[in-house]
Amino acid sequence: MLLPNYSGYTLEAGIDEAGRGCLAGPVVAAAVILPADYKHSLLNDSKQLNRKQRELLREDVLKDAVAWAVGEASPAEIDEVNILNATYLAMHRAIQGLSLPPAYLIVDGNRFKTTLATPYTCIVKGDGKYLSIAAASVLAKTFRDDCMCRLADTFGMYGWEQNAGYPTKMHREAIAIHGTTPYHRQSFTLLPKQPELVNK
Structure with missing residues (x-):
């Protein structure tokens, strides 16, 4: 309690x-x-x-x-x-x-x-x-x-309605394919250099 x-x-x-x-x-x-x-x-x-x-x-x-x-x-x-x-x-x-x-x-x-x-x-x-x-x-x-x-209604390819912007595998793959939006944090490591670092 x-x-x-x-x-x-x-x-x-x-x-x-x-x-x-x-x-x-x-x-x-x-x-x-x-x-x-x-x-x-x-x-x-x-x-x-x-x-x-x-x-x-x-x-x-x-x-x-x-x-x-x-x-x-x-x-x-x-x-x-x-x-x-x-x-x-x-x-x-x-x-x-x-x-x-x-x-x-x-x-x-x-x-x-x-x-x-x-x-x-x-x-x-x-x-x-x-x-x-x-x-x-x-x-x-x-x-x-x-x-x-x-x-997500505007940027549906990133799956934000599911991942809320967290660094999921799907989100990072979408960044790799589609690039970033004005809502991405450019000071963050959006794409890790080693593929194995992508969160499952």
Whole structure:
């Protein structure tokens, strides 16, 4: 069972991202403030859930959250400032998009950089420990998947509706055949030099 609160502050926001390891598309972050005594038996790290479960949980999070917001950084921004800084940028946009200012932030992972005065704690694998981070994980993942599905309507040859821009064998083979799009991250290794490095 995931925990409802880390800091003791009522307006504690959980922060998580999706899409850092992708070859294409934005990196998306979400910030979620849940009720202090919130309980949900199914809410978990989005990577432990299937697509249908994530979609159902997104509806619950959007309905139950005290406040929520999603932010993103574009492929061009990723190429300009690198993926780590672009992730921080997306997180800041999500935090600043909240309808209520958070009193405390709990951020999934082991690093965070901010100019905000809000106190924070980084929690490794926090999306499997705290409900608000898990909720942010679900929102970031589902909103990003929706984005990649929309892009797939125009760029169907890359299979983004299935792989969400991650470096699958199919995605890399499509890059080798069709080249890149404006949504590919040019600063990433889009095609490995050795064929055996292509992910199965």
